[in-house]
Amino acid sequence: MKGIVVKGDQLNPRLVWEAVPDLVFGSDEILVDVWATAVNRADLLQATGGYPPPAGASEILGLEMAGVVAEVGEDVEEWQVGDRVCALLPGGGYAEQVAVPAGMLIRLPDSWSFAMGTAVPEVWYTAYVNLFLEGDLVAGETVLIHAGASGVGTAAIQLANAADATVFITAGSAEKLLACRKLGAELTINYKQDDFLEKVLAATHGQGVDLILDPVGGGYLDRNVRALGRYGRLVNIGLLGGTHGEMNMGLVLGKRLRIIGSTLRSRPPAEKVKITEQFQSGFWPLLRDGELEPIIDTIFPIEQAQEAHSYVAQNKNIGKVILTIREGADARPEVV
Structure with missing residues (x-):
């Protein structure tokens, strides 16, 4: 072959x-x-x-x-x-x-x-596992999906909508933002032009979101923590932005946040x-x-x-x- x-x-x-x-x-x-x-x-x-x-x-x-x-x-x-x-x-x-x-x-x-x-299989399972099995997303909550126009992102937008959650996304072009809005994203943020933390806090009246799905890592870490509300969950599924980042640990404790690292490929066959x-x-x-x-x-x-x-x-x-x-x-x- x-x-x-x-x-x-x-x-x-x-x-x-x-x-x-x-x-x-x-x-x-x-x-x-x-x-x-x-x-x-x-x-x-x-x-x-x-x-x-x-x-x-x-x-x-x-x-x-x-x-x-x-x-x-x-x-x-x-x-x-x-x-x-x-x-x-x-x-x-x-x-x-x-x-x-x-x-x-x-x-x-x-x-x-x-x-x-x-x-x-790859992107829909990834979105499903990390929104619901890792991230515990439920109806009425708000999720921020970074790289919303990616394969995982376009799947995650639709899955979150189907679960009656509110969806915010980040993406890097007007074309991608429009595509995400058509899929059901309520707030779309051009990360090249705007600070997603400011946009998220403004849209939630300072309360933050319940869940963040992040393939970026790196320099997003501190802003992700700040963008989460009380009992929020950050599920990191990639390191496009690098392997190191800083954050305010006081916010993690004070808001009782959960930071979850997740991969799909390395899971054993029985789990898959x-x-x-x-x-x-x-x-x-x-x-x-x-x-x-x-x-x-x-x-x-x-x-x-x-x-x-x-x-x-x-x-x-x-x-x-x-x-x-x-x-x-x-x-x-x-x-x-």
């Missing part, structure tokens, strides 16, 4: 589509012909040596995929060859085939393209299966029925993975950037 191989050095990685070893899959796993995968920030970090895969995971990039079941492990009963599926992965999505534990698969709706399917099950019984029906929508910005063929990474690195995207591996992956099937 073919897959993306990272060549060159860490400063100038080259993503090359070439032959890689065929896969061996276990008795409780499914071998899937991958039709589409997607670009995530973790892929960019891994390509530059900054985010190695978990022990035992594929060295090939790619944290999600959509495709067709090619072979079924002997202990698997619920899936058949030909089923259309999508799944979260610890790695390996940038390839023609991937081996997936059966419990990680979700069946694609009949009317969905593979591109739509692969736009869900549980998350998949929880998501399927919770918000997946809203996606399946069209009440929520995976947001796709741009679609590249897998041979242009290098260009796709550059596009994401430049923060051009609103929603997901998709890589198609087989022709027709972006076409919706005809439903009879």
